[in-house]
Amino acid sequence: MGISFSVNNNSSASDILSNLNYVQNQLQTSYQQLSSGNRINSAADDPAGYAISQQMTSQVDGLNQATQNAQNATSLLQTASGAMNQVMSILQTMNTLSVEAANGTQTSTDLNNLQQEFTALTTQINDIASNTQFNTMTLLNGNYATTGLTFQVGAQDTTDQQLTVTLATITSSALGMSGVSISTQASAQAAISAVQAAITSLSAYQANVGAVEDQLNYTISNLQNSSENLQNADSTITNTNMAQTYTNFSQQQVLNQVGIAMLSQAQQQPDAILKLLS
Structure with a gap:
């Protein structure tokens, strides 16, 4: 094979420079993958993988927010349930007062004192219904007894x-306690049935809220599990294989150094032409 010298075109240097540019681009990619820990840092790295990863990221973000939604919903229901527990405690006290007032041993003064306490407890029930709030939302005054609250x-x-979930109205009127009195023995005897009916109704409301709380707890567990599995699947697509990438990085460094040295040699070819002309 003959030796060809050309002043106008140094093909050896051009080829080496082209290879050197490719190696340096690969080095830059390896730098980015090693420093970020991500194999895919832009769509150019892996168009198909990038598209799949973005879909998975969207799902994971949605699942994580849904988990937060369910946790907030649980907190709301716990607020409502706690208030219902307080009302139940009040009703149990009112039941005791009714039974006490229904006994023929009570004087009119005794009945009057019992009635005052009974009335105060009725007012307290209404106060709880008016003041039980979550994020400024009043929960037990009837706002959500019909349409309910929808959690995403x-x-x-x-x-x-x-x-x-619907939240029942927990006022004295809604519980059938409006106008109930224990100021006489006869009215106290009737009050026993009214209070016990209110206790039965409230127990059913509490059971409904408790069932939804349980459902939310299972939902949270499932959402967290789904999110974790999706994140693991996404990591197999996007995460850098550190061992493999560092091995490639070392090879690229060697090729880069060799390429620079060879480019230096190839650029000396015009000097050989000058020596031929001297």
């Missing part, structure tokens, strides 16, 4: 990922 407990806009 999934990442998709589907009815099976939404949970609706």
